[in-house]
Amino acid sequence: MSTRMSKPNASTILSEESCTGIDHWLTKYPSNQKQSAVMGALMVVQEANGGWLTTELMDAVADYLEMPPIAVYEVATFYSMYELKPVGKHKLCVCTNVSCMLRGSEDIVAHLEKELGIKFGETTSDKKFTLKEVECLGACGGAPMMQIGREYHENLTPEKMDEILAKLD
Amino acid sequence: MVTIEIDGKSYETELGKTLIQVTDANSIDIPRFCYHKKLSVAANCRMCLVEVERAPKPMPACATPIMDGMKVWTRSTKALAAQKAVMEFLLINHPLDCPICDQGGECELQDIAVGYGKDTSRYQEGKRVVFDKNLGPLIATDMTRCIHCTRCVRFSQEISGIPEMGAPGRGEHTQIGPYIEKNITSELSGNMVDLCPVGALTSKPFRFSARAWEMQQRGTIAPHDVVGSNLSMHIRRNQVMRVAPCENEAINEVWISDRDRFSYEGLTASDRLTAPMIKKDGVWQETDWEHALAFAVDSFKGVINAHGNSAVGALGSPTATVEELYLLQKVMRGIGSQNIDHRLRQVDFSDQNEASLFPYLGQAITDLEQCDAALIIGSHLRKEQPLLNHRLRKATLRGAKVILVNPIDYEFNFQIAKKIITSPTAWVDNLAGIAKALLENKGILLPASVKTLLAEISPNENQRAMAQSLGTGEKRTVLLGHLATAHPQFAMIRTLAAIIAKLASANLGYLGEGNTSGAWLAGVLPHRSAGGVPVETEGLDAYTMLTQGMKGYVLLGLEPELDSWDGAAAKATLKKADFVISLSAYRTSAIENYADVMLPIALFAETSGTYVNGEGRWQSFNGVVNPPGEVRPAWKILRVLGNLFNIDGFDYISSDQVRDELHQQVGDKTANNRAAWQIPNALTSESAKGLQRITEIPIYSVDALVRRSSALQRTIDAKMTDGVHLNTHVATQAGLEVNGNTHVQVKQNGIQITLPIVLDDRVPNDGVLIYAGQIKNLELGAWHGQIELSAAT
Ligand code: SF4
Ligand code: FES
Ligand code: FES
Numbered sequence: 001m002s003t004r005m006s007k008p009n010a011s012t013i014l015s016e017e018s019c020t021g022i023d024h025w026l027t028k029y030p031s032n033q034k035q036s037a038v039m040g041a042l043m044v045v046q047e048a049n050g051g052w053l054t055t056e057l058m059d060a061v062a063d064y065l066e067m068p069p070i071a072v073y074e075v076a077t078f079y080s081m082y083e084l085k086p087v088g089k090h091k092l093c094v095c096t097n098v099s100c101m102l103r104g105s106e107d108i109v110a111h112l113e114k115e116l117g118i119k120f121g122e123t124t125s126d127k128k129f130t131l132k133e134v135e136c137l138g139a140c141g142g143a144p145m146m147q148i149g150r151e152y153h154e155n156l157t158p159e160k161m162d163e164i165l166a167k168l169d
Numbered sequence: 170m171v172t173i174e175i176d177g178k179s180y181e182t183e184l185g186k187t188l189i190q191v192t193d194a195n196s197i198d199i200p201r202f203c204y205h206k207k208l209s210v211a212a213n214c215r216m217c218l219v220e221v222e223r224a225p226k227p228m229p230a231c232a233t234p235i236m237d238g239m240k241v242w243t244r245s246t247k248a249l250a251a252q253k254a255v256m257e258f259l260l261i262n263h264p265l266d267c268p269i270c271d272q273g274g275e276c277e278l279q280d281i282a283v284g285y286g287k288d289t290s291r292y293q294e295g296k297r298v299v300f301d302k303n304l305g306p307l308i309a310t311d312m313t314r315c316i317h318c319t320r321c322v323r324f325s326q327e328i329s330g331i332p333e334m335g336a337p338g339r340g341e342h343t344q345i346g347p348y349i350e351k352n353i354t355s356e357l358s359g360n361m362v363d364l365c366p367v368g369a370l371t372s373k374p375f376r377f378s379a380r381a382w383e384m385q386q387r388g389t390i391a392p393h394d395v396v397g398s399n400l401s402m403h404i405r406r407n408q409v410m411r412v413a414p415c416e417n418e419a420i421n422e423v424w425i426s427d428r429d430r431f432s433y434e435g436l437t438a439s440d441r442l443t444a445p446m447i448k449k450d451g452v453w454q455e456t457d458w459e460h461a462l463a464f465a466v467d468s469f470k471g472v473i474n475a476h477g478n479s480a481v482g483a484l485g486s487p488t489a490t491v492e493e494l495y496l497l498q499k500v501m502r503g504i505g506s507q508n509i510d511h512r513l514r515q516v517d518f519s520d521q522n523e524a525s526l527f528p529y530l531g532q533a534i535t536d537l538e539q540c541d542a543a544l545i546i547g548s549h550l551r552k553e554q555p556l557l558n559h560r561l562r563k564a565t566l567r568g569a570k571v572i573l574v575n576p577i578d579y580e581f582n583f584q585i586a587k588k589i590i591t592s593p594t595a596w597v598d599n600l601a602g603i604a605k606a607l608l609e610n611k612g613i614l615l616p617a618s619v620k621t622l623l624a625e626i627s628p629n630e631n632q633r634a635m636a637q638s639l640g641t642g643e644k645r646t647v648l649l650g651h652l653a654t655a656h657p658q659f660a661m662i663r664t665l666a667a668i669i670a671k672l673a674s675a676n677l678g679y680l681g682e683g684n685t686s687g688a689w690l691a692g693v694l695p696h697r698s699a700g701g702v703p704v705e706t707e708g709l710d711a712y713t714m715l716t717q718g719m720k721g722y723v724l725l726g727l728e729p730e731l732d733s734w735d736g737a738a739a740k741a742t743l744k745k746a747d748f749v750i751s752l753s754a755y756r757t758s759a760i761e762n763y764a765d766v767m768l769p770i771a772l773f774a775e776t777s778g779t780y781v782n783g784e785g786r787w788q789s790f791n792g793v794v795n796p797p798g799e800v801r802p803a804w805k806i807l808r809v810l811g812n813l814f815n816i817d818g819f820d821y822i823s824s825d826q827v828r829d830e831l832h833q834q835v836g837d838k839t840a841n842n843r844a845a846w847q848i849p850n851a852l853t854s855e856s857a858k859g860l861q862r863i864t865e866i867p868i869y870s871v872d873a874l875v876r877r878s879s880a881l882q883r884t885i886d887a888k889m890t891d892g893v894h895l896n897t898h899v900a901t902q903a904g905l906e907v908n909g910n911t912h913v914q915v916k917q918n919g920i921q922i923t924l925p926i927v928l929d930d931r932v933p934n935d936g937v938l939i940y941a942g943q944i945k946n947l948e949l950g951a952w953h954g955q956i957e958l959s960a961a962t
Binding site: 003004055068069070071073074076077078079 | 326332333334335336337338339347348349891892925926927928
């Protein structure tokens with residue numbers, strides 16, 4: 001094929017549902033400040049893509065929101081809720097920050113690592129679980145805690161962990 | 170005015186300044202990494218902490234606004250302790266490997282660590298490692314050394330206007346860079362090397378070749394555009410090792426373009442001509458100057474005797490110095506020929522007698538920053554005149570409206586208010602439409618001929634909108650770029666641009682090439698001699714000389730096959746001449762083919778001389794290195810030629826005398842773009858049929874020196890000059906993309922060649938882009954004309 005010199009075009013990369021999702025976020029901000037919707041937009045696109053972002057998708061978001069791609073990369077790499085590599089079906093985000101650490105998050109981590117056979121940042125071979133270390137999620141009152149999907153699970157113990165894992169399909 | 174006290178001394182200053190601006194203005198040293206006077210204040214390195222009265226903690230001088238009666242201590246115990254602590258933090262992750270770092274010896278971190286840091290380190294933990302990024306052929310990286318000052322990031326957002334660098338990641342995991350594998354595309358990217366306070370970003374071509382203390386710095390002037398940037402050349406053992414900007418607020422501020430920074434590589438190109446050569450019986454042989462010059466003059470006299478002095482002509486490069494150009498025309502006029510020109514990239518000379526003294530920018534460079542509206546006609550401004558583009562960009566950030574009439578939808582680094590993108594054949598109609606729309610809005614008194622000229626025109630909506638945008642604010646300008654000058658109907662375009670400028674009360678300006686202003690003043694023109702004095706009988710223009718053919722030629726610093734409007738014709742015509750003297754820095758097979766004598770000339774860093782920039786500013790310089798081998802400055806060669814032709818007045822002993830002589834002839838004449846032109850009786854626009862060739866002289870093909878900078882030739886800007894660029898619509902129409910073709914047959918004026926296809930949606934529907942000044946498509950010839958495409962078999 002011939003060489004092509006053109007920029008990514010959001011409309012050919014983002015699905016219609018993703019665009020509708022981003023448009024929803026856009027209504028919340030002034031029309032001349034589209035880039036304000038970048039975090040919401042990245043979340044929408046990440047969910048539609050099985051939990052992670054490709055460079056191509058980030059470029060498409062940049063195009064859609066009329067902002068430089070590098071500014072989108074900066075946001076996506078700064079926040080821990082965006083994934084830049086494929087993740088398992090369930091992403092277990094375990095807090096290891098001070099409160100959780102004092103309340104035994106290390107045991108939770110050790111238990112999970114043993115049960116799942118993976119370390120932080122890794123995914124099980126059946127692509128079911130990804131283990132991720134996160135900083136304080138603002139639920140110190142229930143430390144140690146972890147987030148799976150949109151749910152917080154608090155006051156964790158290894159036994160409780162097993163129950164939670166068993167319930168995840 | 171307010172008074173503040175710094176280290177016990179009082180200073181008067183204005184409110185609204187930051188502390189560091191005041192200390193800098195008064196030569197009080199405050200260490201800094203992130204602060205740079207041309208960039209926004211980030212205040213993230215904290216190196217500039219000072220003690221301020223009544224402030225509980227030390228304050229960053231770069232981000233602290235001054236207040237009346239403020240008391241500041243830059244060297245108190247508290248300030249020093251703070252600076253020391255910050256230095257210790259900064260060195261936590263910085264490798265201590267100065268001996269193997271390219272920045273060693275000229276590193277801000279090294280200097281400040283010595284001046285403000287501790288003498289020992291308490292840090293024993295592991296340091297972080299950051300992998301290097303490949304930013305392309307110009308900038309080398311050692312990202313482990315980066316101290317996250319974000320100067321490069323702010324530069325790419327605020328100055329280059331192409332946000333390519335960023336700070337992805339977070340906290341300790343932050344990694345400065347473009348995040349993706351990416352060559353930096355900004356034409357100002359080299360400035361990041363100067364900005365980086367450590368050895369994280371360094372010059373790739375220069376890397377590891379010399380130490381700062383081994384080099385001497387000598388000033389000179391850049392030859393590649395009409396800005397005339399002030400350069401500092403760093404020399405070791407008679408070799409230019411690298412080039413950096415010299416600060417000059419009125420011209421280049423603190424920046425230079427990559428073209429001015431890296432073109433020096435061409436000085437040592439492998440095809441440099443280092444000794445005079447003559448062609449005897451078809452065989453080239455080296456000889457000494459005496460023989461070469463005698464042979465040249467005798468043979469040239471032979472041609473004149475046989476065919477008359479109007480059968481010979483001279484062509485000079487617009488990147489030659491004023492002195493060289495002046496002597497070139499003096500020699501030619503001395504032997505009785507008026508066939509002298511430097512405008513090789515022009516074809517329409519019909520109104521040359523009405524042109525102003527030289528292609529004046531129409532304003533000072535700094536004025537561009539202040540304009541409120543600008544119309545650019547036929548210019549890839551960003552790549553053509555990077556620093557003028559930068560000034561206009563600043564204007565747009567203040568709210569100026571820039572509108573374009575261009576052949577390609579070039580990517581600009583600022584907002585374009587309105588544009589018309591069409592192949593050049595449609596420019597006349599479009600400019601007439603804009604003029605008419607302005608005329609309808611305004612009751613300005615104009616000659617009746619203008620009204621008659623535009624009587625039949627009815628502007629369309631877009632043309633009206635363009636006219637409207639051009640009405641913005643008070644200060645306006647209309648700029649004619651390279652592609653306007655190269656237009657087959659340049660006179661018509663110039664007339665319309667002048668009418669538009671008049672109607673919009675705008676300054677009309679030209680964006681020439683290199684030293685074009687100097688060439689006009691020096692009289693390297695067939696219709697005017699030095700100082701713009703009209704000649705009695707006009708000689709032939711460059712295009713005529715290179716297409717109709719002369720018996721003898723003198724070429725100064727040119728490769729006409731690459732430097733002229735129709736390279737194929739130039740090559741063929743030169744070949745037919747009886748005798749060609751080429752004063753050239755390079756020896757190429759093309760020159761060997763048509764020339765009979767090759768005289769090696771010094772390049773811009775090797776000779777003294779003067780360039781005149783677009784504003785009409787004369788800037789003289791000395792040679793900074795000696796030329797190699799037998800190479801001589803062209804002004805000296807021309808002086809000897811003048812003597813050998815027995816012409817009077819060639820007794821100069823320095824180039825200054827040549828300049829002063831010209832200066833006297835120019836006197837106090839100034840350029841005036843507002844001079845009245847003859848308004849033609851009718852608009853003639855070309856009747857365009859089919860696809861038109863669109864062309865552009867790419868940023869790194871403008872002259873022989875730049876073409877030989879190997880680093881610049883590896884940039885994306887140089888690489889994209891391949892092939893034929895067409896948009897998807899045109900490709901489909903020609904039945905191309907669907908077949909999955911990689912190549913296409915391109916036919917222009919009966920010549921057919923095969924070129925790779927580049928799908929490029931910047932190209933309009935009525936044309937294809939084939940770059941000029943490229944050996945690979947030389948045979949196609951003229952810069953304009955109809956193109957036929959057919960699938961390659
Ligand atoms: S690369 Fe240099 S200029 Fe850029 S942030 Fe790092 S230290 Fe600063
Ligand atoms: S420290 Fe774990 S939630 Fe706050
Ligand atoms: S120079 Fe002031 S904080 Fe960096």
